[in-house]
Amino acid sequence: MTDLVLEQAVTFAAQSASLLTFDSFLLSVAAKIAFALGLFFVVPLVGGYMEHKVMARMQHRRGPVEAGPFGSLQLVADGIKFIQKEDIIPRAADKWVFAAAPGVALVPGMLIFLVIPLGPGVFALDLELGLFYALAISSISVLGILMGGWASANKFSLIGGLRAGGQLIAYELPLILAAITVAVQAQTLSLVGIVEAQSTFMLPGTDINVWFVFPQIIGFGIFFIAAMAELSRPPFDMPIADSELVFGYMTEYTGIKFAMFLLTEYGGMIIMSALMVVLYLGGWQLLPGVPLPGCDGAGGLFDCGWLGTLAGVGITLGKIMALVFVMVWLRVAYPRLREDQLQRMAWIVLVPLALLNLAVVTVAKVVF
Amino acid sequence: MATTSAPGVGLLKGLGVTIKHLFKQPATQMYPKQRPDLAPRTRGVIALMDENCTVCMLCSRECPDWCIYIESHKETVPPAKEGGRARTRNVLDRFAIDFSLCMYCGICVEVCPFDALWWSPEFEYAEYDMGKLLHEKEKLREWMDTVPAPPMLEEGAVAPAEVTDAIAKKEKELEAEAEKQREASAAAEAPKSKAVESGGGAPKKADVEVKGAGEIDQETFDKLIAEGKSERIARSKAKAAWVRKEKERLRAEQESAEGGAEGEGAGEEAAAKPKAAQVEVEAGQIDQETYDKLIGEGKSERMARAKAKAAYVRKERARLTAEQETASAEPATDDAQADDAGAVEGADAEPAPAQKVADVHVEGTGEIDQETFDRLIAEGKSERIARSKAKAAWVRKEKQRIIDEGGDA
Amino acid sequence: MTGHDAVFLLVALFTGGAALLTVTSKNLFHAALFLAATLAGIAGVFLVLRADFLALVQLVVYVGAVAVLFLFGLMVTRAPIGREALDGQNRGLALAVSGTLFVVLSGLIIQSFGGVRAAEVTGPGIREIGIAIFAHWVLPFELLSMLLLAALIGAILLARRESGESGEESVERRIDFGDEPSTEAGAQALPAADTAGELPAGEPVAGGER
Structure with a gap:
């Protein structure tokens, strides 16, 4: 039985080998699951901590200072608090849907971490369809939000869920269109392959190596805005809109379920940042055209030795955190949009722009 | 999207503002770890100077929350003078403020006619039980030590009546004391120098006979008038002062006849360390301005003259003090001036130690009396209270020390 | 029975159960949710049959878009918050139609692919699919997209207010x-x-x- 599943897994995965692939199938599976879960539960906490601190300093506050050194364990403390809280289910709520919603929102986030490459060989899976997989899976978490909004039997939750549904449908389109443009330029859907393509991409007519962010700066902007909207991050946080909707679809949630929704948001920030790093910012390369220490061997991007591998992981995480910082920065700087402004921006500005970008890049790809 | 001529500029400006603020110091005060940066007269808690309280109940009645509880009883005070009327006095038994009701409006502090209630900047008196916020007068008195001293009077302002009264009272006490001391020293010296007159050998007050019927000490009279005493009291006191002076003069004559160089020595010592307190002015001249004003107001000529004289003395004293201060500020002290001051001092028969007490100014910049501090800490007081009390103790001791030194001189 | 068959069976049971619940559920919202589960189960079936691309398309189009639009539409229009019993009057007719469809379709499928073992199926790669769509079958593909575009425009026309109509x-x-x-x-x-x-x-x- 295992050999058949193994065969399945082999066909499903990997042109380039992951460091987490071992001779034993079960060991590999365990290592990959541990990798994805570790990423999912640790990196978002770092991102959340940074959000707390950066936002506080931009508002002349100190942010968390008590839990752990410089308050760095604040989110861990929050998690412990959430676990201890009473799990309240409103009497009118639809119990099963209410209970399942946070899970439906959370699990896709975990699954996406399977395909995100952090460094040379540091990823769980290198799917041939990696990019498509990430986008397809991420679209499922909308379901969880809609379920939570409806099942709470609360008008604020319902409106919040509605807004979330409308927003996520609207912004998924430009997001996917921008990502497709990158795939066209890289001629692959594999996330590892896209990083590789960026290491060899030259500006047309020259031999200057650049990342995709330079030829596709518009696409990057579209992807960034759409990602913020997908995550309901301020200034696109109409589904939560605490001044209008209490807390949107999360209004009735308490304790660990609420924490799961929150973790979905922070995990989503990391996922979207990681996708942007992979698609536009050259993955684990330090600078365009500069190889990592130890990476100049025959294996190129992938054969780096442990030092280069560590450096690569560090560079990727650093880039992710830089993007999270920008998201926090925008959150502090801008007020929330109105719902109609949000929809207008998606359908009238972003979608046509993304289509135009796709057309231009495709034509350019054929011409050059 | 933006309709302005330069789209997106506003967005960039917003980003610029926020990133600029990222590098500014946060405004947070890390309170339990750091002392908050409060204004010195922060209204933290209401303190009670229970010695000042006359149980007039104004505060309790004005309190909008009715959170002040006062209990008292009456005591009969025997008449001050023979044949006077016995008086009743309210004695404070209990004074409590319920800070769980208090809304910190400060009306009680405003309304207190005797400065018994004060705002203290102390604010750390939170409790885990609402009932514990009812604080009795002992606790309220403790907070009194954290009340900052009232601001200094303006330059040249007339001292308030309470202060001048207190000075006069203290003056009297000290005078009596000085007299006693002088007598004691005279008694001690007497057997040394000469076997004097009668009995036990010690010269007594009674030994010096003063013949006087009706003479008054003009200086004292003027001073008292200036202080606003009735003419009758001033006259009687002045008479007494004259007798005292006369006695002193006679005794001094006696002693100098016995060959005392002490007087001179004392004068020299005084000259050696001139203090602001020791400035003496020779009375006799009058302040024409004040005189004219008073006459213009229809006062009697005598009253006007006395008050004007007092005014002159005040002015002169202020001038001399200022001079001395500038002189002592320079390391190369003007000897002549010091001698001058000494001469003035010497020339004046009556040293006024009372003014010394009042004017002793102790420069306390944070020194604390370690002993008091340790004791209070051992008693379980908060550090803040202990520190302030120890500071006060230090100031008291320092004052005492200076006074003692002055007394020696 | 191999492990592969077991996995297929599990996924198929899940999908079938969800499909049954979709039609028997009395709550409209629940029915929509079970529909989403059914569609996700079908994606699972595709995955087991090694059609990864198709599985992901199924997920992104049907679960991520169609089911979400269903739920969204339900919440906008009826918003049946809480428990609500709904029942159609056409049970018999519906049963007849779907039963006939089931028999016809399964007959056709068994006739065509009855001899192929699921474990032996190898799905085409993404590259082959791309070449097939955009090289060999480009005309039908474009015609289909025209159809969708027409539907889209038609929907806008229906929903649009006439020019004479006012805000009142x-x-x-x-x-x-x-x-x-x-x-x-x-x-x-x-x-x-x-x-x-x-x-x-x-x-x-x-x-x-x-």
Whole structure:
């Protein structure tokens, strides 16, 4: 039985080998699951901590200072608090849907971490369809939000869920269109392959190596805005809109379920940042055209030795955190949009722009 | 999207503002770890100077929350003078403020006619039980030590009546004391120098006979008038002062006849360390301005003259003090001036130690009396209270020390 | 039976169960959710049959878009918050139609692929699919997209207000919206139950009118 599943897994995965692939199938599976879960539960906490601190300093506050050194364990403390809280289910709520919603929102986030490459060989899976997989899976978490909004039997939750549904449908389109443009330029859907393509991409007519962010700066902007909207991050946080909707679809949630929704948001920030790093910012390369220490061997991007591998992981995480910082920065700087402004921006500005970008890049790809 | 001529500029400006603020110091005060940066007269808690309280109940009645509880009883005070009327006095038994009701409006502090209630900047008196916020007068008195001293009077302002009264009272006490001391020293010296007159050998007050019927000490009279005493009291006191002076003069004559160089020595010592307190002015001249004003107001000529004289003395004293201060500020002290001051001092028969007490100014910049501090800490007081009390103790001791030194001189 | 078959069976049971619940569920929202589960199960079937691309397309189009649009539409229009019993009157007809369809389709499929073992199927790679769509079958593909575009434009035309209509009309329509029978029925059902419990029995308030 295992050999058949193994065969399945082999066909499903990997042109380039992951460091987490071992001779034993079960060991590999365990290592990959541990990798994805570790990423999912640790990196978002770092991102959340940074959000707390950066936002506080931009508002002349100190942010968390008590839990752990410089308050760095604040989110861990929050998690412990959430676990201890009473799990309240409103009497009118639809119990099963209410209970399942946070899970439906959370699990896709975990699954996406399977395909995100952090460094040379540091990823769980290198799917041939990696990019498509990430986008397809991420679209499922909308379901969880809609379920939570409806099942709470609360008008604020319902409106919040509605807004979330409308927003996520609207912004998924430009997001996917921008990502497709990158795939066209890289001629692959594999996330590892896209990083590789960026290491060899030259500006047309020259031999200057650049990342995709330079030829596709518009696409990057579209992807960034759409990602913020997908995550309901301020200034696109109409589904939560605490001044209008209490807390949107999360209004009735308490304790660990609420924490799961929150973790979905922070995990989503990391996922979207990681996708942007992979698609536009050259993955684990330090600078365009500069190889990592130890990476100049025959294996190129992938054969780096442990030092280069560590450096690569560090560079990727650093880039992710830089993007999270920008998201926090925008959150502090801008007020929330109105719902109609949000929809207008998606359908009238972003979608046509993304289509135009796709057309231009495709034509350019054929011409050059 | 933006309709302005330069789209997106506003967005960039917003980003610029926020990133600029990222590098500014946060405004947070890390309170339990750091002392908050409060204004010195922060209204933290209401303190009670229970010695000042006359149980007039104004505060309790004005309190909008009715959170002040006062209990008292009456005591009969025997008449001050023979044949006077016995008086009743309210004695404070209990004074409590319920800070769980208090809304910190400060009306009680405003309304207190005797400065018994004060705002203290102390604010750390939170409790885990609402009932514990009812604080009795002992606790309220403790907070009194954290009340900052009232601001200094303006330059040249007339001292308030309470202060001048207190000075006069203290003056009297000290005078009596000085007299006693002088007598004691005279008694001690007497057997040394000469076997004097009668009995036990010690010269007594009674030994010096003063013949006087009706003479008054003009200086004292003027001073008292200036202080606003009735003419009758001033006259009687002045008479007494004259007798005292006369006695002193006679005794001094006696002693100098016995060959005392002490007087001179004392004068020299005084000259050696001139203090602001020791400035003496020779009375006799009058302040024409004040005189004219008073006459213009229809006062009697005598009253006007006395008050004007007092005014002159005040002015002169202020001038001399200022001079001395500038002189002592320079390391190369003007000897002549010091001698001058000494001469003035010497020339004046009556040293006024009372003014010394009042004017002793102790420069306390944070020194604390370690002993008091340790004791209070051992008693379980908060550090803040202990520190302030120890500071006060230090100031008291320092004052005492200076006074003692002055007394020696 | 191999492991592969076992996995297929599990996924198929899940999908079939969800499909059954979709049609038997009395709550419209639940039905929509079970539909989403069914569609996700079908994606699982594709995955087991090694059609990864198709599985992901199924996920992104049907679960991520169609099911979400269903739910979204339900919440916008009917918003059946809480428990609500709905039942169609056409059960028999529906059973007949779907039964016939099931028999016809499964007959066709078994006739065509009955001899192929699922474990032996190898799905085409993404590259082959791309070449097939955009090289060999580009005309049908473009025609299909034209069809979708026409549907889209038609929907916009239907939903669009006529040029002569003014804003007042929209206010009126909003009131109509609230008076839709189903919403009213749902809205009345709950308070009626509440008042009946709370008011004294002698009071002939709302209960008498109904």
